[in-house]
Amino acid sequence: MPQKLIDQSSLGHWVAALIAEHKVYGVQAKADRFAFDALTEADDLRLDHDVTILPPKKYFHPPQEILLQFDREAMTFESVFHAEPFILLGVHPYDMAAISQLDKVFSMDHRDRHYLARREAATIVVCDVQTASPEVFAGCMGHATMEGQSGHDMLLTLLDDGRYLVDPVSAKGEALMGPLAHAPEADQAALQARKRVWDRNRRQLQKNKLKMKPSELPGLLAGSYDHPVWEERAELCYSCGSCNLVCPTCYCFDLRDELNWDLRTGRRLREWDGCMLRGFAAVAGGHNFRARRADRYRHRYFRKGKYTWEAYGEIACVGCGRCISACTANIANPVEVFNRLLEER
Numbered sequence: 001m002p003q004k005l006i007d008q009s010s011l012g013h014w015v016a017a018l019i020a021e022h023k024v025y026g027v028q029a030k031a032d033r034f035a036f037d038a039l040t041e042a043d044d045l046r047l048d049h050d051v052t053i054l055p056p057k058k059y060f061h062p063p064q065e066i067l068l069q070f071d072r073e074a075m076t077f078e079s080v081f082h083a084e085p086f087i088l089l090g091v092h093p094y095d096m097a098a099i100s101q102l103d104k105v106f107s108m109d110h111r112d113r114h115y116l117a118r119r120e121a122a123t124i125v126v127c128d129v130q131t132a133s134p135e136v137f138a139g140c141m142g143h144a145t146m147e148g149q150s151g152h153d154m155l156l157t158l159l160d161d162g163r164y165l166v167d168p169v170s171a172k173g174e175a176l177m178g179p180l181a182h183a184p185e186a187d188q189a190a191l192q193a194r195k196r197v198w199d200r201n202r203r204q205l206q207k208n209k210l211k212m213k214p215s216e217l218p219g220l221l222a223g224s225y226d227h228p229v230w231e232e233r234a235e236l237c238y239s240c241g242s243c244n245l246v247c248p249t250c251y252c253f254d255l256r257d258e259l260n261w262d263l264r265t266g267r268r269l270r271e272w273d274g275c276m277l278r279g280f281a282a283v284a285g286g287h288n289f290r291a292r293r294a295d296r297y298r299h300r301y302f303r304k305g306k307y308t309w310e311a312y313g314e315i316a317c318v319g320c321g322r323c324i325s326a327c328t329a330n331i332a333n334p335v336e337v338f339n340r341l342l343e344e345r
């Protein structure tokens with residue numbers, strides 16, 4: 001599909017036209033942070049954001065959703081779907097990598113129709129990172145750019161001359177082009193300029209430096225089950241679950257039924273859960289498989305660096321750095337933990 005070159009004002013007109021015709025969510029400034037939200041003005045879109053508070057997974061796997069409505073007396077239930085078509089603007093490559101992991105997880109074994117319906121309804125426009133966040137290490141995890149990655153529909157890259165290279169990579173992406181289809185085609189010089197942006201981002205998105213390849217993590221963790229780091233750091237942990245909730249690759253959830261006042265009809269809810277919360281591994285009979293904070297703390301790292309690798313061939317950390325800044329106790333930095341395990345193995 002032809003790649004195009006556009007200036008900033010054409011980008012603004014294009015975004016305004018998208019808003020006029022579609023449901024669009026995009027990155028916007030919220031006080032001194034950034035967040036994905038419904039976009040109603042093209043000028044509100046910020047593609048220079050460093051990182052959003054919550055990852056875009058919230059549009060596919062929402063914090064709370066109704067899965068079905070039921071009637072206990074009539075013994076009936078009806079699935080509830082919210083899958084209106086929408087456009088997601090400004091997703092960073094590391095968050096796209098996380099969405100691709102969720103695509104795998106939610107289509108393995110038991111296909112999750114709710115997640116997959118929303119995924120199908122989405123058109124995702126990725127934007128190469130323009131501002132590195134203070135904690136990012138996507139460059140160490142192989143997710144600084146979209147090179148070799150897929151799942152998105154269009155890629156926008158701000159070149160050093162101030163123009164955007166627009167790269168539609170799917171039929172959905174091509175359908176979004178509209179007036180951009182008449183823009184000048186990107187020449188070899190523009191493609192080289194994009195490659196320079198990618199090379200720079202691979203270097204710059206390493207504010208924390210992992211001293212090993214991500215593929216070495218499963219082996220490192222296998223020999224670190226009894227390392228003192230788990231007990232030491234867990235001493236400071238509040239079990240607040242923030243590191244889970246902001247993570248783009250965390251997908252655990254809880255299910256509960258909520259009855260109406262008639263005690264007959266109700267709904268089944270799915271809500272985010274997190275392995276750092278005390279009740280996460282509690283089961284009937286009062287037993288808790290990870291009642292100790294140190295066990296929960298260790299589990300999170302094993303889950304990220306070993307268990308998901310064994311289950312579906314992915315390291316469940318894309319290096320966004322959100323858990324680092326979300327942790328009030330300042331103990332959630334995966335790079336600090338993994339580097340220490342490496343140095344003391």
Ligand code: SF4
Pocket residue numbers: 243246247248249304316317318319320321322323324334
């Ligand atoms: S573990 Fe932390 S740095 Fe890694 S993807 Fe999750 S939130 Fe981002």
Ligand code: SF4
Pocket residue numbers: 236237238239240241242243244276326327328329330331332
């Ligand atoms: S954010 Fe920090 S304090 Fe809260 S559960 Fe995670 S590691 Fe513990």
